[in-house]
Amino acid sequence: MKKTINLSWYIALAFALVLPWLFPNDYTRHLLVMAMLAAVTVSSLNLIHGMTGQLSLGHAAFYGIGAYTSALLVMRLGVPFWLAFLGAIALGGLTGLLVGLPVLHLRGHFFAVATLGFGEIINLVLTNSVGLTRGPMGLPGIPAPKAIGPLDFTNRVIYYYLVVLVLAIVVVISLRIQDSKFGRALLAIKADDVAASAMGINVFYFRVLAFVISTGVAGAAGSLYAHYALFISPITFSTTDSVNLVVMLLVGGTGSVPGAVTGAVLLTFLSEWLRQVREYQMVIYGLLVLGVIIFVPGGMAGLAAKWLPALERRLKGGKRGDVAPSQR
Amino acid sequence: MTSPLLNVDGLSKHFGGIRAVDALSLQVMAGEIFGLIGPNGSGKTTLFNLITGIYRPTGGKVTFKEQDVTGWKPHRMVAAGMARTFQNLRLFGQATVYQNVLLGAHRLAGYTLLDALLHTRRWAKVEREIAAHAEHWLEQYGLTAVRHEVASSLPQGMQRKVEIVRALSAHPTLLCLDEPAAGLNPTETQELMDFILGIRSAGHTVFLIEHDMKLVKGICDRIAVLQFGQKLAEGDFATVSGHPAVIEAYLGRRFKRAKSH
Amino acid sequence: MVGSSFTLNALGMTLILGMLDLINFAHGEFFSLGAFIALTLAVVLKLPYLLSVALAIVVVGFIGMASERLAFRPLRSAPRLSLLISSLGLSIFLQNLAQLIWGPDPRDFSSPFLKLSVEFFGFSVNGQRVLIFGLALGLIGLLYVLIQRTDVGIAMRACAYDLQTASLLGVRTDLVVMLTFMVGAALAAAAGALLGPVFTVYPTMGLAAKMKAFVVVVMGGIGNISGAIWSGFILGMVETLAAGFISSQYKDAIAFIVLILVLVFKPTGLFVRSSVEKV
Numbered sequence: 083m084k085k086t087i088n089l090s091w092y093i094a095l096a097f098a099l100v101l102p103w104l105f106p107n108d109y110t111r112h113l114l115v116m117a118m119l120a121a122v123t124v125s126s127l128n129l130i131h132g133m134t135g136q137l138s139l140g141h142a143a144f145y146g147i148g149a150y151t152s153a154l155l156v157m158r159l160g161v162p163f164w165l166a167f168l169g170a171i172a173l174g175g176l177t178g179l180l181v182g183l184p185v186l187h188l189r190g191h192f193f194a195v196a197t198l199g200f201g202e203i204i205n206l207v208l209t210n211s212v213g214l215t216r217g218p219m220g221l222p223g224i225p226a227p228k229a230i231g232p233l234d235f236t237n238r239v240i241y242y243y244l245v246v247l248v249l250a251i252v253v254v255i256s257l258r259i260q261d262s263k264f265g266r267a268l269l270a271i272k273a274d275d276v277a278a279s280a281m282g283i284n285v286f287y288f289r290v291l292a293f294v295i296s297t298g299v300a301g302a303a304g305s306l307y308a309h310y311a312l313f314i315s316p317i318t319f320s321t322t323d324s325v326n327l328v329v330m331l332l333v334g335g336t337g338s339v340p341g342a343v344t345g346a347v348l349l350t351f352l353s354e355w356l357r358q359v360r361e362y363q364m365v366i367y368g369l370l371v372l373g374v375i376i377f378v379p380g381g382m383a384g385l386a387a388k389w390l391p392a393l394e395r396r397l398k399g400g401k402r403g404d405v406a407p408s409q410r
Numbered sequence: 411m412t413s414p415l416l417n418v419d420g421l422s423k424h425f426g427g428i429r430a431v432d433a434l435s436l437q438v439m440a441g442e443i444f445g446l447i448g449p450n451g452s453g454k455t456t457l458f459n460l461i462t463g464i465y466r467p468t469g470g471k472v473t474f475k476e477q478d479v480t481g482w483k484p485h486r487m488v489a490a491g492m493a494r495t496f497q498n499l500r501l502f503g504q505a506t507v508y509q510n511v512l513l514g515a516h517r518l519a520g521y522t523l524l525d526a527l528l529h530t531r532r533w534a535k536v537e538r539e540i541a542a543h544a545e546h547w548l549e550q551y552g553l554t555a556v557r558h559e560v561a562s563s564l565p566q567g568m569q570r571k572v573e574i575v576r577a578l579s580a581h582p583t584l585l586c587l588d589e590p591a592a593g594l595n596p597t598e599t600q601e602l603m604d605f606i607l608g609i610r611s612a613g614h615t616v617f618l619i620e621h622d623m624k625l626v627k628g629i630c631d632r633i634a635v636l637q638f639g640q641k642l643a644e645g646d647f648a649t650v651s652g653h654p655a656v657i658e659a660y661l662g663r664r665f666k667r668a669k670s671h
Numbered sequence: 672m673v674g675s676s677f678t679l680n681a682l683g684m685t686l687i688l689g690m691l692d693l694i695n696f697a698h699g700e701f702f703s704l705g706a707f708i709a710l711t712l713a714v715v716l717k718l719p720y721l722l723s724v725a726l727a728i729v730v731v732g733f734i735g736m737a738s739e740r741l742a743f744r745p746l747r748s749a750p751r752l753s754l755l756i757s758s759l760g761l762s763i764f765l766q767n768l769a770q771l772i773w774g775p776d777p778r779d780f781s782s783p784f785l786k787l788s789v790e791f792f793g794f795s796v797n798g799q800r801v802l803i804f805g806l807a808l809g810l811i812g813l814l815y816v817l818i819q820r821t822d823v824g825i826a827m828r829a830c831a832y833d834l835q836t837a838s839l840l841g842v843r844t845d846l847v848v849m850l851t852f853m854v855g856a857a858l859a860a861a862a863g864a865l866l867g868p869v870f871t872v873y874p875t876m877g878l879a880a881k882m883k884a885f886v887v888v889v890m891g892g893i894g895n896i897s898g899a900i901w902s903g904f905i906l907g908m909v910e911t912l913a914a915g916f917i918s919s920q921y922k923d924a925i926a927f928i929v930l931i932l933v934l935v936f937k938p939t940g941l942f943v944r945s946s947v948e949k950v
Contacts, residue, residue, distance in 0.1 A: 135752070137752055137755070184931070184935040185931065185934060185935060188934060191692075191693075191694045191751060191752065191755055192889075192934055194694070194752070194755060195694060195885055195889065195930070195934070196930070196931055196934045196935075198882075199882075199927035199928075199930045199931050199934075200927075200931065202882070202924070202927050203924050203927050203928065203931075206924045207924075255527055258526055258527050258529065259523075259526065259527070261526075262521075262523075262526035262533065262537070263516055263519040263521070263526070263540075264523060264526055266509070266512065266513055266516070267513075267516060269502075269505075270502055270513050270516075273502045273503070273504065273505070274500055274502065276464065276484075276500065277496070277500035277501075277502065278513075279463075279464070279483065279484035279485050280462065280464075280484050280488065280493070280494055280496070280500070280577075281488065281513050281514055281516050281517075281576070281580065282484075282485045282488030282489055282493075282516050282517035282580055283485055283513075283516055284483070284485040285485070291523070321878075325759055325763070328756065328759070329759075329760075332756060361770075361771050362771070363767075364763055364766075364767035364770075365764055365767045365768055365771060367763055367764075367767075368760050368761065368762070368763030368764025368765070368766075368767060368768075369760070369764055370760070371756065371757070371759060371760025371763060371764075372741075372742055372757060372760040372761060372764065374760075375746065375749075375753050375756050375757045375760060376742070376745045376746060376757065379749060379753055
């Protein structure tokens with residue numbers, strides 16, 4: 083039996099651990115934290131969009147729910163961060179369940195529009211529940227997680243390691259789902275849901291399951307973001323941000339776990355770099371999306387599969403290379 | 411008399427004003443090869459979709475293994491022991507033959523999400539079992555050589571076979587085949603007939619829709635004829651083909667055309 | 672009154688959706704470009720308001736055609752979601768291009784009709800709103816004639832029914848799809864140029880507009896023209912009433928709630944009987 087986690091993942095992990103020491107300045111380290119946070123969120127999106135083909139255009143809202151849940155639990159109820167983190171996962175997943183149950187039977191673009199609608203509604207609730215969230219003024223003064231012995235989470239590098247740890251767990255979860263009947267069922271549903279149901283796959287159950295896991299992970303990312311940025315406001319969790327997540331996944335390669343991580347890291351740095359050209363930034367960004375979807379629809383992972391089959395096999399761990407209906 | 415494996419009782423499906431299947435009753439007995447014939451648009455595939463749970467019936471009752479399964483979802487029907495193929499081939503085209511067959515065995519993979527995430531011993535054991543299971547089917551039906559081919563790259567006849575093996579790998583009691591000979595040449599059809607007989611000898615009951623009269627005549631124990639969603643006749647080939655209503659409505663006018671399919 | 676402009680905008684979207692099965696996220700940008708171009712022509716070049724509106728409609732029509740050629744035609748055989756993502760990219764591009772040209776701040780767009788008021792059964796109604804209503808009805812009528820009575824309209828309906836079959840029957844589908852985009856974009860631009868004076872004109876104004884167009888399209892049933900017309904008016908009324916009776920803070924949420932309710936309970940739209948997918 084082939085290994086789910088192979089050598090290239092360990093190399094990637096080692097590289098991620100060394101990274102902050104290659105860039106010993108605060109600004110780059112800040113970007114690294116943001117990139118890893120994005121990687122967690124985009125991986126969560128991949129769990130639903132990449133694996134089942136259902137496109138969530140409201141994913142930033144679940145990220146926001148995680149951020150607010152965790153921040154408010156700590157600030158209002160004095161709950162320790164770690165419990166609040168679990169709370170953020172739970173509430174993210176629960177919201178995913180409540181949103182998913184009515185709309186996950188919808189196909190393709192209807193689901194996309196419905197999640198977009200839910201995303202907007204969640205955002206409006208965050209903006210208008212001034213008593214709880216302070217609305218558009220945002221929520222300042224969120225405490226960083228308490229230090230555990232020598233691990234001081236106000237230190238960027240330490241926080242970076244925390245995020246990398248969570249990312250590693252999410253990657254392992256994603257890969258192990260892919261390598262089980264769950265992943266196979268999800269890919270089958272993505273390819274042809276009627277045929278999948280004739281294989282004895284409970285299509286709706288699997289979609290809901292994937293969406294709940296996905297939104298739970300998005301909640302986790304939100305919590306990590308809140309206790310890093312120490313300030314959150316609804317603007318960070320808008321439809322624009324949801325679209326951003328989709329773009330990152332697209333660039334990385336929809337359906338590919340390493341693709342999701344690569345896309346997130348790449349675009350975090352790219353959009354930072356594009357800031358130099360300020361007003362042109364988003365124009366270029368729009369062109370980038372068009373260029374990728376038209377010319378490289380498989381994203382980075384697709385390119386890797388096309389040009390470097392040998393490397394690809396190593397990156398994705400053998401057999402998955404020959405499934406990937408995502409890279410049609 | 412033993413009770414039938416599948417009992418369809420007064421089953422109806424209306425689409426708007428159209429009665430695609432109209433108060434239809436038939437029985438499939440365990441161990442037989444039962445054929446369903448009828449002109450295009452007579453409701454054969456709709457009937458399959460009703461039995462296998464893809465459509466919800468408008469009225470009537472389906473009993474399978476003495477259990478009322480009316481309106482069950484497809485995945486529950488598979489769990490109950492019914493598997494099917496599709497008229498217009500629904501293989502997972504981008505996946506390999508092996509992966510298709512592995513998906514067929516989905517219902518046999520009894521482990522939880524937690525098992526998969528933690529890679530428990532049960533996960534490893536079940537994964538090994540179903541992998542071996544899939545290999546076994548591939549070997550038994552002569553598909554080992556193409557197991558790593560992408561399904562959509564195979565010739566039509568081979569794809570039909572893969573789809574049948576995929577359905578078999580769910581260990582069904584009843585196998586429903588929707589026009590298995592469609593698009594096959596005479597040699598391939600002859601192979602298919604032997605193949606289906608082999609499946610029956612392996613203990614499966616077969617319920618098939620077919621236009622190819624040679625196949626129907628050659629392997630079906632009993633046949634039902636459908637027209638306008640209703641059953642015209644039922645019985646062995648000789649009885650059915652001698653039935654006046656059938657000759658009038660179907661064989662008389664259509665026999666040649668159906669044969670040339 | 673506002674409902675009639677929802678309708679215009681949504682009609683453009685439903686035309687495109689019906690033809691390519693594409694939810695066009697760039698539709699809101701056609702809307703805002705219409706407003707911006709009309710504004711520029713009227714304010715900078717001092718053209719009369721109605722002429723500016725007409726020119727804006729034409730220009731945006733061509734932009735719509737060009738977008739189809741560049742952003743969607745290459746993806747004709749790709750999965751539907753690729754088209755959707757492509758339209759997201761186009762939307763980001765056009766929106767920020769508008770921001771680059773006209774700046775991010777809201778602008779006032781004055782129209783001579785704003786100062787007029789029309790007596791109507793004892794109510795006084797703003798002239799611009801009467802104009803919106805009148806022109807919207809006129810354009811809807813024109814579209815109806817185009818689709819029902821002309822060869823182009825027949826070709827469009829054939830393509831919407833089945834692109835491949837239409838092309839086998841000798842319809843020049845590429846041209847028809849491009850024309851559809853032109854008409855769709857022009858309708859959105861008309862809505863934008865007409866609504867601009869009632870509100871203000873800013874680069875992200877298309878967002879709310881396209882969301883409402885979605886709602887109308889989904890309510891009416893995909894590609895269903897008369898459904899969209901009714902839904903546009905219904906949504907206009909529901910929003911106005913809800914804003915008055917429930918809460919103006921959540922006014923924007925109402926459209927989304929309606930959207931989700933329709934998707935959940937009647938995904939084929941309010942005006943069609945549900946159909947079953949052929950297996």
